Amino acid sequence: MGYGHTWKKRLLTGSATLLLALGLAACGQNGTAEAPRPTKAETQPAEQKPAETADTTKAADEAAKTVYPLTLKDATGKEMTFEAAPAKIVSLAPSETESLFALGLDQEIVGVSDNDDYPEAAKSKPKMGGFELNTEAIVAARPDIVFVADVTDDATVESLRGLGLKVFKFNPDTLEDVMNDIAVYGEITDRQAEAKSVTDKMRGDIEKVRTAAASIEEGERKTVYLEFSPGWTVGKGEFMDELIDTSGAVNAAADTTGWSEVDAEAIIDANPDVILYSKLSVDPQTIRDRSGWNGIEAVKAGRLFAIDDNLVSRPGPRLTEGLIEVFDAIYPDKLQ
Secondary structure (H helix, E strand, O other): OOHHHHHHHHHOOOOOOOOOOOOOOOOOOOOOOOOOOOOHHHHOOOOOOOHHHHHHHHHHHHHOOOOOOEEEEOOOOOEEEEOOOOOOEEEOOHHHHHHHHHOOOOOOEEEEOOOOOOOHHHHHOOEOEOOOEOHHHHHHOOOOEEEEOOOOOHHHHHHHHHOOOOEEEOOOOOHHHHHHHHHHHHHHHOOHHHHHHHHHHHHHHHHHHHHHHHOOOHHHOOEEEEEEEOOEEEOEOOHHHHHHHHOOOEEOOOOOEOEEEOOHHHHHHHOOOEEEEEOOOOOHHHHHOOOOHHHOHHHHHOOEEEEOHHHHHOOOOOHHHHHHHHHHHHOOOOOO
8 A cells, every 4th residue: 555545544534426406486476457456575574484485394394304315426436325314323433523513413323433533523433443443343233324434445344334324425525525425414414404404504604715716816826835744745636735735826746646755856846825834744844954944935934824625635524624724824814
């Protein structure tokens, strides 16, 4: 297994499916030859809502309910059917656990990975192992569904399925994928309204950053170098690169794909204006001390900023908070 894949494991990535779109049909009225009469809504007292509003709300609530049996395909291509909302859930990645808690599924979660630390309630859930899973604990929990991310490779997924477990894998590559996956969680667990509330907030965060980025003059746009692991950076095809791009900046490692070892000379040539680094694993002094890096604009100007690892590495509901943190580091005071 390559180092890049190992880092993907540490970053706890997950898969993408299509977002369910909900809509209501509008109701029409037949015209008559009689003189127009006030509608029911027009004669209703201002402080009261017309009956149609209650009917519409009821219809919307019913539309947001999952109809079972529900058949979906996961990131491994496995098709599976849910006869009802799962009552017992095991989550084997921090990103998945955060998504499930965001949908209010605290009571349904009967097991999490050793790495799950958010929200606080996740810390007290039964532990199912870390990169090395505790299969005995997982089986003993008797889950209706086991949710996994890319931290769990396909061979391990198949091994778990061989034990009679229903395992559904996610593997998002983009911000849109992450939001789509949260919508799928809502569909599987019959928490579609809660999922929409979460993704609406995320889309609002993205729009806020995109609007601010659009106001930045071309000559003010920054080049950014990101070091999330000592000596390793990220290029195209990973959502961390997308965070930089959405912020209206240029990734100094944009010519690379995925996770790769730092090409020191290439970064010197790119001359980034800003350097972002992992708060947990990177010592910024090691960046300053690299041969030739003292001439890089970001180093000369002291624009090296630590970023919260969990906000930018976990493809879950807090990822857009990570986007805001990245934007603020690159363009301080530009976000309204």
